[in-house]
Amino acid sequence: MTSFLHYAHRGHVVTLTMNAPDRRNPLTGNTAVDEFLEAIDRIEGDSSVRAVIITGAGTAFSSGGSIQEMERQSSGDVSGMEIRRDYRRGIQRLPLALFNLEVPVIAAVNGPAIGAGLDLACMCDMRIASEKAIFAESFVKLGIIPGDGGAWLLPRIVGLSRAAELTFTGRAIDAGKALEWNLVSQVVPADQLLATASELAEAVAANPPHAVRMAKRLLREGMHMRLDSLLELSAGFQVISHQTADHREAVSAFLEKRKPTAIA
Known part of the structure; x- marks a missing residue:
């Protein structure tokens, strides 16, 4: 991996650390998107990966878009079609890639998550915040x-009303408010953030990976699918699940009152 994103693989968990702390880990005007896409492609090709953590180096999670890049786009030297192309070939590839990644992703928000930085956290399946985190x-x-x-x-x-409040005012909220609004599921001391995220990732990784991946797909599809269509998809996925060795071992272990042996 190159300059912006540090890729660390330990056991079944990959940790991606945005590593431009001097600029507060911006997502545009640099190689951030390309490196995220490269990392996601690497994860998809590695069946040993069962959970992913995304965090930021330094005091910020991510400051979002680069002000210098915004200045360039608004200078008058860049056409509207070029700006549109910049978005479609740049930052907009990231939510699509993370949305379609079957491995569950945890955002460990260590500090400010601003603009596109907040949206990056929202692209993840789960969000844990340090007490020092703020969101805008x-x-x-x-x-x-x-x-x-x-x-x-x-x-x-967070729901339409709260999303509208955040979007229309641009105001920041602290970690406590983010927890109250269900933007994050946990708030922990800064020095416990990565340990807590790792514990959650390991809890995910301990389960049969095929079941976790299909469960994530159902949750994602359920965000825009009709109930009857989701039930049909669920039935198809359940056929696959019932025929796996992991499922048979889990049922046997339950009946025999013992801990199941991992197979996958």
Whole structure:
């Protein structure tokens, strides 16, 4: 992996650390998106990976978009079609890649998650926050709108009214408010953040990977699918699950009152 993203693989868990702390880990104007896509492709090709953690080096999770890149796009030297292409070939590839990644992803939010940084956290399946974390959907303060899928993701996590409040005011909320609003599931002391995220990742990784991956797909599809269609998909996935050695071992272990032996 190259300069922005540090890739660490331990056991069944991969930790991706945004590693530009001097610039507060921006997601545009650099190689961030390309490196995330490379990492996601690497994860998809490695069946040993069962959970992923995303975090930031330094004091910030991610400051979002690069101000320098915004200045370049608004200079008058860049056409509207070029800006559209920049978004479609740049930051907009990231939510699609993370959304379609079958391995569960945990955002370990160590500090400010601003603009696209908040949206990156929302692209993950689970979010754990340090007490030092703050969250802001701050695009309107710069006279722009969420261009990276935040307008689709955020309401599905915190509800439309709270998403509207965050989006229309651009105001920041602290970790406690984020927990109250269900934006995160846990708030922990800063020095316990990665340990807590790792514990959660290991709990995910301990389960049969085929079942976890299909369960994630059902949750994702359920965000936009009709109930009858989701039930039909669930039936198909359940056929696959019932015929696995992991399922047979889990049932046997339950009946024999013992811990199941991992097979997958």
